Each structure stands twice: as C-alpha cells, then as structure tokens.
Amino acid sequence: MANEVVLLDLKLSPFAARVRIALEEKGIEYKSQVEDLSNKSSTLLKMNPVHQKIPVLIHNGRPICESMVIVQYIDEAWSHKHSLLPSDPYRRAHARFWADYIDKKMYPTGRNLWASEGELKESSKKDLIQCFKILEEELGDKLYFGDESFGYIDLALISFHSFFYTFETLGNWSMVAEFPKLVEWGERCLQKESVSKSLSDQKEVYEVVLQIFKPKLGIE
Amino acid sequence: MANEVVLLDLKLSPFAARVRIALEEKGIEYKSQVEDLSNKSSTLLKMNPVHQKIPVLIHNGRPICESMVIVQYIDEAWSHKHSLLPSDPYRRAHARFWADYIDKKMYPTGRNLWASEGELKESSKKDLIQCFKILEEELGDKLYFGDESFGYIDLALISFHSFFYTFETLGNWSMVAEFPKLVEWGERCLQKESVSKSLSDQKEVYEVVLQIFKPKLGIE
Known part of the structure; x- marks a missing residue:
C-alpha cells in the first residue's frame, strides 16, 4: 500500500511540531498542509469534527487527531523504524x-x-x-x-x-x-x-x- | 517474580474505578488500600509526589500514576490476557x-x-x-x-x-x-x-x- 501522509499543520504550534519531529525521526515523507485557523479548511472540519483543531495526520485518507495520540500512532504504524517509546x-x-x-x-x-x-x-x-x-x-x-x-x-x-x-x-x-x-x-x-x-x-x-x-x- | 499489586484507592473515584475494572478484566489479584484525601498517607505522597492523587498502582514496589496510564500499563504488563486496546x-x-x-x-x-x-x-x-x-x-x-x-x-x-x-x-x-x-x-x-x-x-x-x-x- 502506498503511504500517503498529509499533516494539517501550523508552523508555530508546539502540538504540530511534535508531529513533525516524530515524522522526521521515522524518516516518513509527508505533505504539510498549513491551516489558516481564522478560516478553517473544509478538510480540517471534516477530518477533526470534534475538536476542529490542528494537528491532524491523514494517513491514506484516515485522520488521526491530538498530538500525542498521533505520535503514538506514528510509532506503532511505522514500528520497523527505531521506537520513540521504550519497549518495557x-x-x-x-x-x-x-x-x-x-x-x-x-x-x-x-x-x-x-x-x-x-x-x-x-x-x-x-x-x-x-x-x-x-x-x-x-x-x-x-x-x-x-x-x-x-x-x-x-x-x-x-x-x-x-x-x-x-x-x-x-x-x-x-x-x-x-x-x-x-x-x-x-x-x-x-x-x-x-x-x-x-x-x-x-x-x-x-x-x-x-x-x-x-x-x-x-x-x- | 511474585506479583504484588497494591492500589491506592477511593471507592467513589471514577479514576480509581477505571483501574479496578482493568484489574478485574485481567483477573489480577490486588490489595485495595483506601486513602483518606483529607489526610493523605505517607505512601501516597511518596508514590505520587507530583500530583499527590489517587489512583496509584504499585506493582512490586514501583508506582504508576494517572488512571489511563495505569490502564495501558496493566494492558501491556499482563499482555497474555485478553487485550483492552485493539492491536491495529x-x-x-x-x-x-x-x-x-x-x-x-x-x-x-x-x-x-x-x-x-x-x-x-x-x-x-x-x-x-x-x-x-x-x-x-x-x-x-x-x-x-x-x-x-x-x-x-x-x-x-x-x-x-x-x-x-x-x-x-x-x-x-x-x-x-x-x-x-x-x-x-x-x-x-x-x-x-x-x-x-x-x-x-x-x-x-x-x-x-x-x-x-x-x-x-x-x-x-
């Protein structure tokens, strides 16, 4: 399966930064789609209807929301690369x-x-x-x-x-x-x-x- | 290794209830040590110095704090029993x-x-x-x-x-x-x-x- 990875992003957000670091640590190629929070995109509203916040990671069309939930997802979905969480x-x-x-x-x-x-x-x-x-x-x-x-x-x-x-x-x-x-x-x-x-x-x-x-x- | 499991507990706390349910789901024997929050025990203050709150799970002398962190710990430490989190x-x-x-x-x-x-x-x-x-x-x-x-x-x-x-x-x-x-x-x-x-x-x-x-x- 092709890995299409899109990040609904914002440069100054520390929460988005966590996801960018995790993606870089794992060497995952992704497309950063910068959001204007004063005029949220229909993609953001559709992909994170509950919180309507960035960051959202969209992996092969499926959204994952909340920064540390996303970081754990990245760690588990790309588990063949070195782990962010210890094993014990x-x-x-x-x-x-x-x-x-x-x-x-x-x-x-x-x-x-x-x-x-x-x-x-x-x-x-x-x-x-x-x-x-x-x-x-x-x-x-x-x-x-x-x-x-x-x-x-x-x-x-x-x-x-x-x-x-x-x-x-x-x-x-x-x-x-x-x-x-x-x-x-x-x-x-x-x-x-x-x-x-x-x-x-x-x-x-x-x-x-x-x-x-x-x-x-x-x-x- | 013997499994000594102690829960710093409080009957009405929904957060402690989560831990009790997880322990029961896994069939883990434990000792419930009920805390008086108006007069916190030295064990609680020692085991959870950061938050000084229940629940705390003490597994073979080592503390784990915060209810959903504890639930995930229980799921991973007793991983041979049926899993609370899905595998995907x-x-x-x-x-x-x-x-x-x-x-x-x-x-x-x-x-x-x-x-x-x-x-x-x-x-x-x-x-x-x-x-x-x-x-x-x-x-x-x-x-x-x-x-x-x-x-x-x-x-x-x-x-x-x-x-x-x-x-x-x-x-x-x-x-x-x-x-x-x-x-x-x-x-x-x-x-x-x-x-x-x-x-x-x-x-x-x-x-x-x-x-x-x-x-x-x-x-x-």
Missing part, C-alpha cells in the same frame, strides 16, 4: 506519565502569561516555574528524559522549546540561571535535525505573541 | 482519541454542575450535554465503543456511569430521554462483573455530592 511496560508508563504532565501543565499555564491578567497571571507564573522545577529535577543528570537517547518525553517537551524565551521574558525569570539542565538538554535536542528543522525561532514566537496580545500585556 | 495501530489511535476526549470533557465539565455557580455552571451544563451528544453519536448502533466487545473507550467512560444520575438531576435533563443509546450501553456494561463490582451506586454518589456541595447548590 514500566518505562512506557513512565514516559506516558511525563508526556501527560507536560500536556496538562506547560501550555495551559504558560499561555496565561500572555492571555490572562491579574491574579490568574501571577498564579500561573508560579505554577509554570514549579512545573519547570519538577522537570529539571526529573531530568537530573541524564542526557535525555528517557536516558541515553531522544525519546517520547523529550519529544513532548522540546516542542515547547520555541516558547521558552517568551515564558522567561514575560514571566521575568532566566531559564539559564534557574533551569540550567533544561537549557543544556534543549541545546542537545536541537543538535538533532529532526528537532531543529521542526521548531520555530524563539524570538519569532515572542514577536508573534507580542503582536497578538499587546493590549493585554500593556506593552506599547 | 489505527484502531488503537481511535481508542486513545476517545479516552482522551472523555478525560478532557466529562469530569472537568461535569464537576462544574455542583462545584461552580452562575455563568460557568450554565455553560458547563451546555458543554456536558454536547459531550454526551457527541458520545451518543460515536456509539451509534454499536454494542460497545470498540465494536463487539468491551474495551478501552468503554472502560474510560463507564467509570463515570456512577455520576450519570447526579449529572442529569443537577443539570435537569433525562439521560434516558436524551441519550437512550448511552443508557442501554451502560446497562450492557454493568452486566459484566468487572464493571458492576467496581462502580458505586448512582444514588449514593448523588447523596455524597449533595452533602459536600449543599451550600453551593442552594439545597436545604
């Missing part, structure tokens, strides 16, 4: 636990740094710093979260690397001073072509966030 | 998508029927009804969400069956009138011993919710 059930559970933690904490909390005000903004800043602390501790002295090689947890978290500068600037802390191991880990991941070609520039992300949320941020 | 990658992704949908929508939205007031309560009621509509449509005329037999999606959703009466009573709608297929599906699932012995009585859940949230609900 306990280590798999460990990887899924941390990917779930990143999903639940990083974006919802981080987004409040620019999309909310007052108390919620302040409490989100504290929560996000706490989240980075927990991740810095979990990483410890390992090269990657999964240990010796880039894997499932790394993929889940590195997708937010493009937002680290925005987080530290709007939150008024220094990633390199507070979380030096995570910064080193990020640089290590970026040496991989699958990662570097899938992520957006940190300053570009910051400029876009500023542009969209300028009134809320009180920045001229 | 696309069907696995489909199952994970719907379990994720249930996780993101059902409890956070449902809880607002008794734990919030005003606009948030009203919008949550609408969201929860929409969630049930989408699930009723996804079930369609199938016996189970996975098709012919009880599986991963069924397990993710049936754990909330104990809350259906509370939802419809506080939200002022009739499950049987609005979502007859889901009601029939629930009764079908309850015929399985793994399910019936793991779930709490619907009226008991309602009484507990009333007791805790009486002032907020404006009920004397």
